[in-house]
Amino acid sequence: MSGIFLKIIFFLILAFLLSLIPVNRSFFPAEEGISIYVSSNGVHTDLVLPVKSEFINWQDLFKPSHFGNGWTNASHIAFGWGDKGFYLNTPEWSDLKLNTAVKALFIPSESVMHVTLWPEPGENDLTKKIVLSDSEYKKIVENIINSFSMSKNGYFLKVNHPGYGDYDLFFESPLKFHLFKTCNVWTNNVLKKAGVRTSFWTPLDKPILYHLSNISGT
Secondary structure (H helix, E strand, C coil): CHHHHHHHHHHHHHHHHHHEEEEECCCCCCCCCCCCCCEEEEEEECEECCCCCCCHHHHHHHHCCHHHHHHCCCCCEEEEEEEEEHHHCCCCCHHHHHHHHHHHCCCEEEEEEEEEECCCCCCCCCCCEECHHHHHHHHHHHHHHCCCCCCCCCEEEECCCCCCCEEEEEEEEEEECCCCCCCCHHHHHHHHHHHCCCCCCCCCCHHHHHHCCCCCCC
């Protein structure tokens, strides 16, 4: 037990220190470009992109039966990644079981993409807007697509499980979830690869939002 406790302490110290270190410090929002959002529910972050842009129409990567008429009022689409068992079995934090949390953190496990249709987002303490250049935006799109498993007919491969509401669904991902690659690490990595200022590494949502809030020009 003491060994596990020490590992947890070490992990928390590492998370705190590496979260404070910014990467892509010279990043500035584009004067003209495509706006995306990083949104948190207080624990978990999503990347929120326009449904349609000159580079991609996300609706083309989903079967017509995916979301049905939900696209009608959706201007944006949110992407989150995480442990499959955690996502599917924990719709509310009150549903969290110890064995689910332990397995998700300490045993490399299957993962899913959680996709939600959104109306026009608004900015607040938990939702930050970033204006990206064309090249930065294309890197975001590329890394999100690479986080999905694809069906033979070129659509994202849907998980046979209902979403939390009327406008969200789960899709298979080829990536493995573990202690050092959590939902927020995924968000942080996608931003980092696109050249956006963010943490060197963080399993937490707050450092991502903090670095975005401290970009010059925002």
